[in-house]
Amino acid sequence: MTTDTAPPVLVDHVTRRFGxxxxxxxxxxxxxxxxxxxxxxxxxxxxxxxxxxxxxxxxPDAGTVRLFGGDPRDPAxxxxxxxxxxxxxxxxxxxxxxxxxxxxxxxxxxxxRSEVLAxxxxxxxxxxxxxxxxxxxxxxxxxxxxxxxxxxxxxxxxPTTGLxxxxxxxxxxxxxxxxxxxxxxxxxxxxLEEIEALAQRVVVVxxxxxxxxxxxxxxxxLVSVRRVTLTVPVGAGAALAGLPGVHxxxxxxxxxxxxxxxxxxxxxxxxxxxxxxxxxxFHDLEVRGASLEEAFLSLTSSAEHGASSAAATPAPASAAAxxxxxxxxxx
Amino acid sequence: MSTTTAPVASRTAPPALRSWASLxxxxxxxxxxxxxxxxxxxxxxxxxxxxALLFFVIPQDAITSDPxxxxxxxxxxxxxxxMSSCLFTHGTGVAEDRAQPFDTFVRALPARPGPRxxxxxxxxxxxxxxxxxPLVVVGAVFTAATLTPLQALGAVVMxxxxxxxxxxxxMAIGYALSSKAALxxxxxxxxxxxxxxxxxxxxxxxxxxLDALSQALxxxxxxxxxxxxxxxxxxxxxxxxxxxGWTVVLAVLAVVAVRRDEGRRFx
Numbered sequence: 213m214t215t216d217t218a219p220p221v222l223v224d225h226v227t228r229r230f231g232x233x234x235x236x237x238x239x240x241x242x243x244x245x246x247x248x249x250x251x252x253x254x255x256x257x258x259x260x261x262x263x264x265x266x267x268x269x270x271x272p273d274a275g276t277v278r279l280f281g282g283d284p285r286d287p288a289x290x291x292x293x294x295x296x297x298x299x300x301x302x303x304x305x306x307x308x309x310x311x312x313x314x315x316x317x318x319x320x321x322x323x324x325r326s327e328v329l330a331x332x333x334x335x336x337x338x339x340x341x342x343x344x345x346x347x348x349x350x351x352x353x354x355x356x357x358x359x360x361x362x363x364x365x366x367x368x369x370x371p372t373t374g375l376x377x378x379x380x381x382x383x384x385x386x387x388x389x390x391x392x393x394x395x396x397x398x399x400x401x402x403x404l405e406e407i408e409a410l411a412q413r414v415v416v417v418x419x420x421x422x423x424x425x426x427x428x429x430x431x432x433x434l435v436s437v438r439r440v441t442l443t444v445p446v447g448a449g450a451a452l453a454g455l456p457g458v459h460x461x462x463x464x465x466x467x468x469x470x471x472x473x474x475x476x477x478x479x480x481x482x483x484x485x486x487x488x489x490x491x492x493x494f495h496d497l498e499v500r501g502a503s504l505e506e507a508f509l510s511l512t513s514s515a516e517h518g519a520s521s522a523a524a525t526p527a528p529a530s531a532a533a534x535x536x537x538x539x540x541x542x543x
Numbered sequence: 544m545s546t547t548t549a550p551v552a553s554r555t556a557p558p559a560l561r562s563w564a565s566l567x568x569x570x571x572x573x574x575x576x577x578x579x580x581x582x583x584x585x586x587x588x589x590x591x592x593x594x595a596l597l598f599f600v601i602p603q604d605a606i607t608s609d610p611x612x613x614x615x616x617x618x619x620x621x622x623x624x625x626m627s628s629c630l631f632t633h634g635t636g637v638a639e640d641r642a643q644p645f646d647t648f649v650r651a652l653p654a655r656p657g658p659r660x661x662x663x664x665x666x667x668x669x670x671x672x673x674x675x676x677p678l679v680v681v682g683a684v685f686t687a688a689t690l691t692p693l694q695a696l697g698a699v700v701m702x703x704x705x706x707x708x709x710x711x712x713x714m715a716i717g718y719a720l721s722s723k724a725a726l727x728x729x730x731x732x733x734x735x736x737x738x739x740x741x742x743x744x745x746x747x748x749x750x751x752x753l754d755a756l757s758q759a760l761x762x763x764x765x766x767x768x769x770x771x772x773x774x775x776x777x778x779x780x781x782x783x784x785x786x787x788g789w790t791v792v793l794a795v796l797a798v799v800a801v802r803r804d805e806g807r808r809f810x
Contacts, residue, residue, distance in 0.1 A: 267651040269809055280557060290653040291558040301644030305580035306573070317569040318652040320558045341580075361653070 218281025219244050220292075220365040220396040221266060226275035228261055235261040237420035238275070243398060245364075248391045250411030250428070251400040258420040259400040263367050266398075267295050279365070291319065294363030296354045296371065304343030308334060308353055311342060312360055319361035331386045332356040348379035355383055359390055366390065368399040372406060384409045404435065438480035438501060442487070442494040445470045455486045472496075563661075566654045570662025575669060578632070588631055588670065592624040593677040595743065600686065607686040614689065614774040615745065617682035618698075622766045623742040624674040625702055629709035630716070630729045632667040637717025638725035641804065650809070664710060671706050690773060697772040705765045708786060711793035712761075718800035736762040761789035 221243035228236040236258045243249055251259050264270045265277045268284035282289030302311060309325055316322035329335045332352040342350065355371050368387070372380045387410060391397050401407050407414055407428070414431040416424040424431055437459070443466050444452070452473055453461045460476040477483040480499045487494060560566075579585060600606055600616045607613055640646050649659070682688045690698065712732070716725050737743060739753065740762025746754055757763040758779060764786040767778035 269647065269651055282557075287653045287655050288560050289557075290651065291560060293651070293653070295648065295651045297648035298644040301648055303577055303643070303645055305577055310573070310576065314569065314573045315652065318561060318566065318654050320561055357648075 218278065220280055221398065222276075222278040222281075223262070223265070224276045224278075226262075226265065226272040226277060228258075228265065228270065228272050234420050236265075236272070239417075239420070239422055240275075241415065241422065241425075243365075243396060245396055246391075246394060248397040248410060248412050249399070250407035250414045251398060251417060252402070252404070252407050252414055252431070253400075253417040253423075254402055257417045259417055260369055262417070263295075263369050263398070263400060266367055267293065291361070292364040294358035294361055294366040296358040296368055298354070298369075300350075302342040302345075302350055302353065305341055307339055307341055308345070309338040311353065311357065315357050315360045321362060322360055323362045328356050328360055331359065331389065333382055348375050351375055352379065352383060352386075355386070359386075363395065365396045366398070368397070370401055371399060372401075372403075380406075404432075408432070436478075436501075438477050438483075438499055440475040440477055440480055440483055441472065441496075441498040441500075442475075443468075443470045443472050443496045444492060444494050448492060448494075449473055451490065451492060455483050455490075457482050560653055560655070563655075563658050566658035567661035567665065570659050571665040571669075572662075574636075574663060574666040578636075578666065578670070584631075585670075588628060589674050589677060591627065592620045592674065593681050595623075596620050596678060596681055597685075599743070601681075610687040610689050611774050611776065612745075613682070613686035615770045615776065617678065617686065617688045618769045618773045619742045619745065619766045621675055621678055621698075621702075622705060622740075622762070622769050623737050624678055625671045625705045626709045626737065626742070626762060626765070627733055628670040628674050629667055629706050630713045630733050632670055633663070633710055633713025634716040634729040635722060635726045637663070637714060638720055638722040641718070641808075642722050647808075667710055667713070668703060668706055671702050675702065694773050694775075698769070701769050701772050705769065708761050708765070708790040708793050711790065711797040715793060715796035715800045718797070718804045736760060739763070741766050759785060761786055761793075764789070 219242055221241065223239055223241040226236055226239050227234065239258070239262065241262075251262065253259050261270070265272055266279060266284055268279075268286070268290055271285060277284055279289045280292055284290060284293070306314070308329070312325050312328050316325065325338075326335075329338055332355065334349070334352060334356060337345065337349060337353075342353065345353065351372065351374070355368065358366050358368060366387075371387070372383050375383070384406075387397060387399070397410070399406070399410050411428055414424070414426060414428050415422055416431060416435070424434055426434070449461065449463050449471050452458065452475055455475070455477075457478040458475045459478065461473055463471045463473045466472040475483060484497070484499065487497075596617065600613075600620075605612075606616055713729070716728050716732070720728060739757050740760045741749065741757060742762060746757055746763065746766075749757060758781055764778075764782040767782045768786065770776055771778040771782075
């Protein structure tokens with residue numbers, strides 16, 4: 213039975229496998245009333261599997277999932293839950309207002325249709341068949357459907373993937389408004405920008421596990437790694453792994469001689485300064501922001517080593533600027 | 544904008560599920576709406592039995608001048624109309640819905656599977672009755688077919704009775720196969736069953752071996768019972784047990800198909 217004091221989401225030591233693939237590996241997560249949580253991770257990290265367990269679409273192999281204290285597989289536990297169809301998943305022949313009314317028909321106290329349309333700037337499209345909507349309009353309607361039942365918990369799986377900047381901001385504002393009304397929101401994304409715009413707390417998943425679970429600011433520090441690329445003579449590569457703040461070194465032979473090494477570093481400034489101090493004979497230095505994918509990889513490997521050096525203390529000045537060949541591409 | 548309704552957090556107890564009947568009615572209405580928005584699918588289904596009556600029965604004076612034979616001719620095409628509506632609505636319709644991501648979204652809404660299924664069955668039944676309208680009108684105007692009020696009432700009840708086994712057959716196909724395969728299987732099932740069941744040609748003209756085989760088919764049993772109710776020609780004693788037997792078999796197949804589908808997609 214659902215109770216009002218139980219947290220919206222309680223995931224306790226949940227494991228879920230698909231054949232040989234372990235999508236979730238002993239994951240525990242608690243989300244309290246009024247939180248807005250970003251679930252961040254590369255594709256295949258287990259985000260969607262986690263949401264499908266919360267929506268009652270799948271069962272865990274081990275562990276328990278609770279929605280307001282009830283089993284999400286029981287439809288009675290889902291009266292306070294809002295989810296969204298995938299972008300391509302609207303019935304083509306139904307009109308926008310009909311789809312909204314259909315979903316509203318499942319709830320005892322739904323949001324009035326006019327309010328749903330207003331929140332997502334869809335008023336002018338009420339009589340349009342969904343098959344005739346643009347990608348952005350479909351996406352807005354899909355996210356709008358998640359709020360039709362006035363849910364206390366909203367699950368959004370990559371809500372703005374493939375949208376232009378303006379449409380993205382309309383959606384984000386609508387979600388922030390709804391959260392401000394007192395709802396709990398969980399949003400998945402593999403865009404850092406989306407998580408930054410929406411979330412207060414960020415849970416990073418990778419390889420089916422929770423790698424980090426912290427405030428937005430802390431997680432931004434964790435994933436703000438840099439890629440430092442440079443060429444060194446053959447044999448000098450071993451010294452690179454020992455540099456301060458370096459998580460990962462990959463080397464490929466450079467056709468012009470020597471080895472082209474790529475370092476993933478929490479703090480490029482400290483790293484470059486150490487390169488100079490230790491007189492490593494490098495040339496062709498490049499520094500740029502790492503992609504989120506690379507940041508996750510480094511986070512995953514540092515989590516495996518049991519170290520949290522990713523959050524190393526930042527250096528005061530930019531050492532990269534002292535090297536004329538350095539270019540830094542801001543994230 | 545957010546001031547138009549009470550803040551979400553002010554609600555206390557979790558809301559209850561909506562009633563079974565209102566959810567079933569909701570799903571029936573929207574499935575009907577979705578079907579009716581694709582007119583070609585509807586028209587083909589509605590007109591085929593009527594066209595068969597116009598082309599193959601109306602030109603034959605020997606049939607149209609005899610009330611009993613006319614009524615039987617309309618009754619067997621009516622049985623075909625019901626069978627065809629059920630197989631298309633549930634066979635291809637279910638398979639197509641399952642391919643839609645929206646189906647997954649609807650599953651996460653707060654409703655049990657029962658009302659959804661009931662809504663689907665109700666929608667299928669409405670299409671059975673709609674398919675009979677042009678057929679009955681043409682039969683009444685151009686043939687000597689007649690029904691007493693009691694027979695007419697019996698015919699209305701028989702539509703629902705005949706729809707049961709064929710709804711189950713449709714669901715067994717729709718939940719077991721992809722939409723392309725389901726369409727092919729529905730067609731390959733519908734026409735042989737209809738022909739061998741005496742829905743196009745009366746069983747009286749069948750060779751003896753076909754008549755014997757025909758007795759074991761659900762389409763023949765359904766046809767004989769509809770003819771009995773509408774024209775008073777007694778069906779064979781086997782018709783009721785055959786139809787009930789098939790209903791049980793098809794119910795098992797349908798349940799197995801639904802379970803397997805759930806297991807594959809949502810376990």
